[in-house]
Amino acid sequence: MVKTRWLIFCVLFLVSCVLTGCKENVEDDFFIHTTKSEAFSYDYNTYENGLIYIDQKNRANFLEYSSMNGVPLCNKPNCKHNDSKCTAILCMENNNPIVFKDNIYYFKSSNEIVDSEDGKSQTCKISSQCMRISLKTGEEEVFIEFNDVDPTASCSYVLNDGILYFISSYAANQFSDGTWSYSSGGGKQYLCSINLENRDFMNYGLVNDSPYAENNTIITGSSMNSVSDQVVLSGIYDNKIYMYYQYVKNQQDLIDVLSANGDLDKDVPWIYENKSFDLKTGDIAVSDLPPAAVIQENMYAYWDNELNCYVIKIEDGKNIIAKGFKKTWFPRIINGKLWSFSNGVYNDSQCFDIVSQKLYSITNKTYTNEKAMTRMMDYVGGKYIVQYQSNQGTVFDEVLEKSLISN
Secondary structure, eight states, X not given: OHHHHHHHHHHHHHHHHHHHHHHHTSOOOOSSOOOSEEEEETTBOEETTEEEEEOTTSOEEEXXXXXXXXXXXXXXXXXXXXXXXXXXXXXXXXXXXXXXXXXXXXXXXXXXXXXXXXXXXXXXXXXXXXXXXXXXXXXXXXXXXXXXXXXXXXXXEEEETXXXXXXXXXXXXXXXXXXXXXXXXXXXXXXXXXXXXXXXXXXXXESOOOTTGGGGEEEETTEEEEOSOOOXXXXXXXXXXXXXXXXXXXXXXXXXHHHTTOOTTTTSOOEEEEEEEETTTOOEEEOSSOOOSEEETXXXXXXXXXXXXXXXXXXXXXXXXXXXXXXXXXXXXXXTEEEEOOTTOGGGOEEEETTTTEEEEBOOHHHHSTTTOOEEEEEETTEEEXXXXXXXXXXXXXXXXXXXXXX
């Protein structure tokens, strides 16, 4: 009898050890599963099991793929989700939130004019904070504070191995009459990072270092107008983070187009400078590649003006030419395919299979409707996650590929 009990105890002990060992080898059971390496933006904030989107009330919502239901990004008891005490509203006050290990991160910044030691000269002091809110408890804290740069105008982020990369700005200007103008974006822009595991902050240096970059800011009297002056983080390709900015050599060219109400994209002689940040060495360098239109699934797509089409660099460095795929404002690479929804233009809604190099038309009129404002968001469980606008507001559908494209 004693021997039998001892055997039962040994079996239970071994089962317990196996279960414990398995638990240590898998990711903790978080509500939101963040991928190891991902690029985020205001309109593309996806995770392994869902995505964050902004509703008509400017609340951050999480769409869970398993149920396809969206709920406010808030777990406070009895919260009505209608004021700044709500986590879903609070984290949207300055920019879009990022979730890592069930903590919400977002930025805040403030500025003030201070006298220097001589009591005469003045400068603009910038103080910034990375805030953290626990999804489990709803408690908010200042995760880390840093000075001299403002990250709240960042339109895109890159998360890699627990380190969040973003663009921060210093865009304060003192006019000849002594007054100041301040902007959260533009001006001098720096690549920065925060380690979300140990709270380390790093400023890797100035990105828009061309002497002509200041031409994007037009100062007239006591007013300041900044045009297309934000550095854009494109994403990660081949262990490098890519980013680009644009400028004009002659500021008058920009002024002339603005005065004539011209097309800023087509009529201004922009010069684009594309840079890369090496994740292994920490070096920023000018890249030979044109600015990326989209970087996803470790593929780098850019528009080639000579070929008049997109070129896609895949993992082995090989170039795939997307013949016939028209230039679009919002291309995405999802499930090994390049997608474009040109709403209201049926023939311009396209899909290019990068492996087979075949071009398809998107035939589902629900998503090519002029008012649909469709975006391809993700591919999960053999179905695409498609976002579009309807009379009910923002809608998400799970769609089979055969229901989207032509044969």
